[in-house]
Amino acid sequence: MTTAIASRYTAEYPTIAPTLPGQNLVWLTALRQEALSKFSALGFPSLREEEWRYTNVSAIEKKLFAPSAIGQVQETVSKELLSKYQLADAWSVVLIDGHFCAELSALEGLPETVTVMSMADALAQQPDNLERYINQAVNNDEHSFVAFNAAWFTDGLFVHVPAKLALEKPLQVLHLSTQGDLLASTRTVIVAEAMADIKVIETFVGMDAAYLSATVTEVFVGCNADVTLFKMQCESDKAYHFGGIYVKQAKDARFTHHNFAFGGLLARSDIHTDLDTASECELNGLYLGINRQHIDNHTRINHLKPHSISRELYKGVLDDRARGVFQGRVIVAEDAQKTDSQMNNRNLLLSNDAEADTKPQLEIYADDVKCAHGVTVGQLDEKSIFYLQSRCIDEETARNMLTFAFANEMVDKIKIKSLHDQALEQVLIRFPQEGVNKEWL
Amino acid sequence: MLSIKNLTVNVNDKQILKGINLEIKPGEIHAIMGPNGSGKSTLSHILSGKAGYTVTGGSVTYQGKDLLEMAPEIRAREGVFLAFQYPVEIPGVSNIYLLKAALNSIRKHHSQPEVDAMDFLTLVKDKVRLLEMDEKFLYRAVNEGFSGGEKKRNEILQMAILEPKLCILDETDSGLDIDALKIVSEGVNSLRAADRSFVMVTHYQRLLDYIKPDFVHVLAHGQIVKSGGAELALELEEKGYSWVEDSKAAI
Numbered sequence: 001m002t003t004a005i006a007s008r009y010t011a012e013y014p015t016i017a018p019t020l021p022g023q024n025l026v027w028l029t030a031l032r033q034e035a036l037s038k039f040s041a042l043g044f045p046s047l048r049e050e051e052w053r054y055t056n057v058s059a060i061e062k063k064l065f066a067p068s069a070i071g072q073v074q075e076t077v078s079k080e081l082l083s084k085y086q087l088a089d090a091w092s093v094v095l096i097d098g099h100f101c102a103e104l105s106a107l108e109g110l111p112e113t114v115t116v117m118s119m120a121d122a123l124a125q126q127p128d129n130l131e132r133y134i135n136q137a138v139n140n141d142e143h144s145f146v147a148f149n150a151a152w153f154t155d156g157l158f159v160h161v162p163a164k165l166a167l168e169k170p171l172q173v174l175h176l177s178t179q180g181d182l183l184a185s186t187r188t189v190i191v192a193e194a195m196a197d198i199k200v201i202e203t204f205v206g207m208d209a210a211y212l213s214a215t216v217t218e219v220f221v222g223c224n225a226d227v228t229l230f231k232m233q234c235e236s237d238k239a240y241h242f243g244g245i246y247v248k249q250a251k252d253a254r255f256t257h258h259n260f261a262f263g264g265l266l267a268r269s270d271i272h273t274d275l276d277t278a279s280e281c282e283l284n285g286l287y288l289g290i291n292r293q294h295i296d297n298h299t300r301i302n303h304l305k306p307h308s309i310s311r312e313l314y315k316g317v318l319d320d321r322a323r324g325v326f327q328g329r330v331i332v333a334e335d336a337q338k339t340d341s342q343m344n345n346r347n348l349l350l351s352n353d354a355e356a357d358t359k360p361q362l363e364i365y366a367d368d369v370k371c372a373h374g375v376t377v378g379q380l381d382e383k384s385i386f387y388l389q390s391r392c393i394d395e396e397t398a399r400n401m402l403t404f405a406f407a408n409e410m411v412d413k414i415k416i417k418s419l420h421d422q423a424l425e426q427v428l429i430r431f432p433q434e435g436v437n438k439e440w441l
Numbered sequence: 442m443l444s445i446k447n448l449t450v451n452v453n454d455k456q457i458l459k460g461i462n463l464e465i466k467p468g469e470i471h472a473i474m475g476p477n478g479s480g481k482s483t484l485s486h487i488l489s490g491k492a493g494y495t496v497t498g499g500s501v502t503y504q505g506k507d508l509l510e511m512a513p514e515i516r517a518r519e520g521v522f523l524a525f526q527y528p529v530e531i532p533g534v535s536n537i538y539l540l541k542a543a544l545n546s547i548r549k550h551h552s553q554p555e556v557d558a559m560d561f562l563t564l565v566k567d568k569v570r571l572l573e574m575d576e577k578f579l580y581r582a583v584n585e586g587f588s589g590g591e592k593k594r595n596e597i598l599q600m601a602i603l604e605p606k607l608c609i610l611d612e613t614d615s616g617l618d619i620d621a622l623k624i625v626s627e628g629v630n631s632l633r634a635a636d637r638s639f640v641m642v643t644h645y646q647r648l649l650d651y652i653k654p655d656f657v658h659v660l661a662h663g664q665i666v667k668s669g670g671a672e673l674a675l676e677l678e679e680k681g682y683s684w685v686e687d688s689k690a691a692i
Contacts, residue, residue: 382492387529389513390489390522391539391599392546401542405533405582412533412582440541 008064010040013151019069020154021120027131028123035140035150042144049143054325054357055268055296060240065183065212067154068097078178078207085174085205085234087418091116092172098154098184113165119156119187130158133189137218138246138272145242145268149185149216156186156215159200163222166197170230170416173202177239180209187216190229194222194250201230201419202243204263210238217245221253221279228256230419234426235263237291247273247281251305254280258413259314261287261295262426272300275308275336285314286410288430289322289354296325301343303336303369312343317407317431318354326358330373334365343373348380348406380406404428404436442467442638443488443508443607448499450480450487457483459663460499465607470639472649472674475660476682481642482526484660485611488640489523490516503607517543518550520606524596524613531583536595539583540565540602547603568601572628590621597628608632610641614648626651646678659685 013036022028044061045052078096082104086092093116094104100118107116115122122130140147157173177184192198204213213235221227227247235241241264249255257271273281287295301310316324326345347356360373380402388398407427414420428438443465450458457480465471475481487494488501490513501508508516531539545555556564569576572594584592593613600608610629614622629639629652641648649657649671657673658665659682666685667673677685 384529384531386491386513387525387531390517391543392514392517392603393542394514401534402531405531408533437542440538
């Protein structure tokens with residue numbers, strides 16, 4: 001049945017294929033064909049697959065999301081979303097319905113040696129360069145969303161930062177979806193050469209409609225380079241979202257990810273990273289589920305070589321009938337001695353109907369490593385409630401304050417002011433209970 | 442200020458306090474000393490309203506009102522302040538936010554308007570200087586990553602800003618080095634006033650070198666077995682708790 005439904009997408013493909021970028025590239029055509037046949041054979045991931053066992057995507061199969069030929073700026077509401085989410089203190093690129101939009105992007109003053117261009121342009125202008133990166137941090141076998149993206153991506157972004165360059169401002173990639181039934185499928189490649197230092201913010205927003213974002217971002221962090229990636233997922237509450245981030249870290253490379261999952265009816269993020277010798281990664285996540293939201297975060301940290309360090313903290317607050325899923329895998333290869341890894345997932349359930357599914361997995365093949373993991377699903381700490389009561393705060397306010405604090409701990413990790421304030425606002429919108437006085441924050 | 446009469450308290454059906462009597466007048470400093478397990482912490486918890494204790498008899502009257510009837514936050518707003526032995530870390534809430542929330546809760550309780558933002562900042566910065574703290578502490582999350590000494594200092598900072606009437610210091614000296622002990626003691630001494638009383642719960646005498654009590658009570662096996670002036674603490678230090686515990690056995 002799955003394949004029968006997937007075949008609707010497959011059947012549509014011949015009409016879509018001629019509109020996709022990179023038509024003349026033999027390697028890309030082959031890659032897309034391989035992806036298409038994988039997707040056609042498997043369909044979207046099913047609950048039978050271990051890494052999708054908590055997330056049912058059949059709703060996506062029942063619809064037929066199709067890419068738009070070219071991004072059209074929906075005059076009124078898009079501007080409102082843009083002004084709300086486009087960060088003033090960052091360079092920014094806007095992708096509308098899966099297509100780069102030059103006139104809304106703001107890249108003035110970007111150093112000339114830095115490349116920020118649409119994926120379509122990059123495939124036309126430097127195809128050999130792209131061949132070195134596309135599907136190199138992940139491949140079509142990962143799961144069929146990746147294959148789907150490989151076959152269907154309409155555009156995206158290519159970012160290249162040369163060695164030793166530290167970008168003074170962050171780069172924001174703003175994904176904006178404007179219509180229901182649309183598919184926004186983009187591929188982004190970020191390359192930071194040795195000792196480069198960049199911060200990239202991926203923001204996902206959309207109009208109040210049922211659309212599908214299906215994006216893949218591949219990140220290559222060079223030797224001793226430092227990449228911080230933020231994901232602000234503020235999709236419409238009717239939308240479906242899949243976003244995969246696949247990272248390759250060279251020796252001594254640092255990668256930090258801050259994953260804020262606020263929106264979407266059904267949202268799944270993959271964050272996978274491969275660590276070379278003495279590299280470090282930090283994965284932070286916050287997911288807030290209300291109503292009937294289903295938010296799934298899947299992380300995989302692959303310690304391949306010795307002396308690498310990973311730190312992971314994911315927190316979830318789930319209210320109403322929302323469901324949060326956390327699957328965190330840490331793999332320590334036989335060769336990866338002296339690995340130092342800590343993984344934590346903490347969940348707060350605010351209603352009896354909310355659900356948290358958490359599955360930390362450690363797979364350790366080396367014998368001299370330090371690995372820890374912890375998981376909690378529960379209520380607020382009674383000691384903290386009493387402490388606040390003893391500071392004149394009534395119990396209900398104390399509970400609300402602590403719920404806010406639980407989430408705000410992750411927001412506080414953002415050191416970019418405008419982004420911090422945006423995330424804070426998202427938290428406050430979702431939990432507007434009495435107990436937190438916005439003016440005092 | 443505070444009148445404890447024949448107070449008996451159970452924890453999980455086990456009697457921990459076995460008839461405590463204590464009278465504290467405005468402006469007085471009382472030290473409660475005793476060995477581990479004597480019920481010292483239970484006494485400070487019961488005064489501040491922590492859950493998990495069952496009062497089986499007796500009464501506690503604070504400024505003419507039944508203290509045990511009040512919710513913990515009402516006691517705090519009425520002027521009872523507990524400086525915790527182990528202050529709780531609250532990531533995600535800044536120190537200054539908590540101070541403002543607490544102070545405004547008190548003001549609301551007394552039908553006063555919210556504190557003016559500028560006045561508040563001036564007040565807080567004054568007290569921060571008094572306790573020789575870095576202003577940056579105000580903007581850090583409550584107690585998060587603070588050293589033991591910083592946490593205790595932070596408790597006294599809260600006390601200085603909230604201006605309580607009855608201050609209960611629970612093992613405030615534990616975990617403090619000598620410099621931090623001096624600063625904390627000076628902070629406490631600066632708050633001494635004719636209308637403010639202190640209850641210092643402590644295992645060791647050394648805190649009393651810096652904050653001189655008017656009365657010392659020795660708690661053993663859930664009862665006050667000996668009361669006296671500041672000199673009692675010195676005698677205790679010399680002879681050890683077995684001295685009073687033995688004398689209790691003789692009662």
